[in-house]
Every structure is written in structure tokens, then in C-alpha cells.
Amino acid sequence: MANGNATSSTEAARYNVTGMDCASCAAKIEKAARGVAGVRDVKVSIASQVMTLSVDDPGTRLPAVEAAVTDLGYRLNRVSEASDDDDDDRIPDLSHVTPAYKRALWIVVLLNVGYGIVEAAGSFLAGSQALQADSLDFIGDGLISFLGLMAVGWGLAARAKAALLQGVFLGLLGLGVMASTAYRIFVEHQPESLLMGGFAVVALAVNVAAAAVLIPHRKGDANVRAVWLFSRNDAIGNLMVVLAAGLVFWTGTQWPDLVVAFIIAGLFLQSAWSIIRDARSDLRDAKG
Incomplete structure (x- = not known):
């Protein structure tokens, strides 16, 4: 069962995804994330290249989600906690953009x-x-x-x-x-x-x-x-x-x-x- 702490942490469970170029990519990522126990909802947007999900016990579940998606061949960058209060400011991690x-x-x-x-x-x-x-x-x-x-x-x-x-x-x-x-x-x-x-x-x-x-x-x-x-x-x-x-x-x-x-x-x-x-x-x- 989800608790109040898991629900509050859910708002920060967003990732920028590198490697998607089609709808089937987004569907594969969503299927992999949903296959992790404790994941309640997943949305993968090919338009903004963002994955948003809600999970129980995020400290345990999120690393499992990250492993499941990266095993498919995609790169995940966690959206910073500071940006969670304003959806329009979800700025990607640019460390790989050399x-x-x-x-x-x-x-x-x-x-x-x-x-x-x-x-x-x-x-x-x-x-x-x-x-x-x-x-x-x-x-x-x-x-x-x-x-x-x-x-x-x-x-x-x-x-x-x-x-x-x-x-x-x-x-x-x-x-x-x-x-x-x-x-x-x-x-x-x-x-x-x-x-x-x-x-x-x-x-x-x-x-x-x-x-x-x-x-x-x-x-x-x-x-x-x-x-x-x-x-x-x-x-x-x-x-x-x-x-x-x-x-x-x-x-x-x-x-x-x-x-x-x-x-x-x-x-x-x-x-x-x-x-x-x-x-x-x-x-x-x-x-x-």
C-alpha cells in the first residue's frame, strides 16, 4: 500500500529520457517501468522526452525502474527536486551535451x-x-x-x-x-x-x-x-x-x-x- 511519504515523493519521480525516436520506444519504456513491483502509474512522453511515474517506496523502487529502462538501451537523467514545483521549469541534465x-x-x-x-x-x-x-x-x-x-x-x-x-x-x-x-x-x-x-x-x-x-x-x-x-x-x-x-x-x-x-x-x-x-x-x- 502507498503511504503519505511515498505519495509526496512521487511528485519528484520524473526523468528526461535520451534515445527515444518513435512511439514504440516510449511504449517499450512504459512497459518496462510498469513491470517493476510498486509502480502505480507511468507516463512516457515522446514529445518532451520525459517519463513521469508514481511509485510506492521510491527509495527502493526507483533504482529498479532506472535499471529496467537503461537495460533496454535508454539513458535516464533524474529531474532535479528543485524543479518539481513548476512543471514549466523541468530543465534537462545537460552534462552529456558537449x-x-x-x-x-x-x-x-x-x-x-x-x-x-x-x-x-x-x-x-x-x-x-x-x-x-x-x-x-x-x-x-x-x-x-x-x-x-x-x-x-x-x-x-x-x-x-x-x-x-x-x-x-x-x-x-x-x-x-x-x-x-x-x-x-x-x-x-x-x-x-x-x-x-x-x-x-x-x-x-x-x-x-x-x-x-x-x-x-x-x-x-x-x-x-x-x-x-x-x-x-x-x-x-x-x-x-x-x-x-x-x-x-x-x-x-x-x-x-x-x-x-x-x-x-x-x-x-x-x-x-x-x-x-x-x-x-x-x-x-x-x-x-
Whole structure:
């Protein structure tokens, strides 16, 4: 049973999370935290990169929660007790944000956004909806990294407002891809499979390069695993496009391209909605 002391300590049980880049990351962290005995409630916001939880006996339970989350490959920084009275002043621990780390993040932003634009152009050249959807994934990753750079040291409300705008923008892009893919169902058009596969292979190389840039700046084995986890997820999307290109070549139809486009765009829209939902919730918390 929770007691009065546990309840008062619960208000300080907030962490900034490093390593999240999608809704599935937040869901995995929440599941791990809920798996610890004594944890009563958990909220993980991808928009503000904050985990808030209530626990019984925080002195015992919180170290167990920290171990469960870091074992997944994410970095946790406890929000200082002094900031608990004002939600808008939940300022992250910036000890890991060195000039070299910020330069690495800028490289990742340029790689993701730059190749996202290149791949978007390639999707028109190849006539591939799957490439178009994958290019959005690159642009989305780049914008998330860009927001992380720009929002270093911002309070909760400012981060939530920026994330809300980002989520709406990304959601509109995703809906645009869904609409154009649906249109292609009624317009017979076989993509250029070799060109499509070539752009997807380069996309995989760019994802590997982005991970290689970040790995030296991650502290500890768990954070190296975090880089691997979200780089692996991005690579799966690239490989799906390569597979679709092979099936387009083999079957002589556009359907593999359209199916993969719907899958990638659907996952992209899910992430955009998670950002919007979390940002709105964070804004309510900040005002409260």
C-alpha cells in the first residue's frame, strides 16, 4: 500500500529520457517501468522526452525502474527536486551535451534531412511510393534530432509547443503520402525497380553512417544499444523498400511498392499522432 511519504515523493519521480525516436520506444519504456513491483502509474512522453511515474517506496523502487529502462538501451537523467514545483521549469541534465556531441547531432540532422530530400526526389524519378514514404521517415528523424538540438535547456511548455508543431507538420506529410499512394491504386504505374532499389540501398548506408557518428558520444553500453535499436528500426524500413523493389521486378506489378508504402506511412502517422498527443498532454501539465 502507498503511504503519505511515498505519495509526496512521487511528485519528484520524473526523468528526461535520451534515445527515444518513435512511439514504440516510449511504449517499450512504459512497459518496462510498469513491470517493476510498486509502480502505480507511468507516463512516457515522446514529445518532451520525459517519463513521469508514481511509485510506492521510491527509495527502493526507483533504482529498479532506472535499471529496467537503461537495460533496454535508454539513458535516464533524474529531474532535479528543485524543479518539481513548476512543471514549466523541468530543465534537462545537460552534462552529456558537449560541443562534440552537438556537432554529431548536427551531422545526423544534415544526413537525415539531406538524404530525405534526395530520396523524395528519387521517389518521383523511380515512380515509387515506398521510396516516398521512406523519405518521410528520414525527414522525420532529422526533424526530431533538430528539435532536440534547438530545445536543449528549454522548459516543458516550450518543448511541448515545438513538438506539437512538428507533429502536425509530420502528420500532414504522412497523410499526403497515404493519399498519393491510394491514388496510385487506380492509376497503373510500375516503378523503376532498379532505381528504387538503388536509392533504398543508399538509404541503408546513410542510416549506418548516422549511427556511426553518434555511437562515440553515447555514454555506456546501454546507450550504444539505444543507437543500435533505432538505427536497426530505420534499416528495417530501408530493407522493406529493397524487398519491394525486388518483388516489383519479379512480379511486374506495382503492388509490392504500394503495400510497403502503406506500411511505412502508417507507422509514420502513428509516430506523428503520438507526438501530437503527448505534446497536448504536456501543455496541459505545464499550465496546471
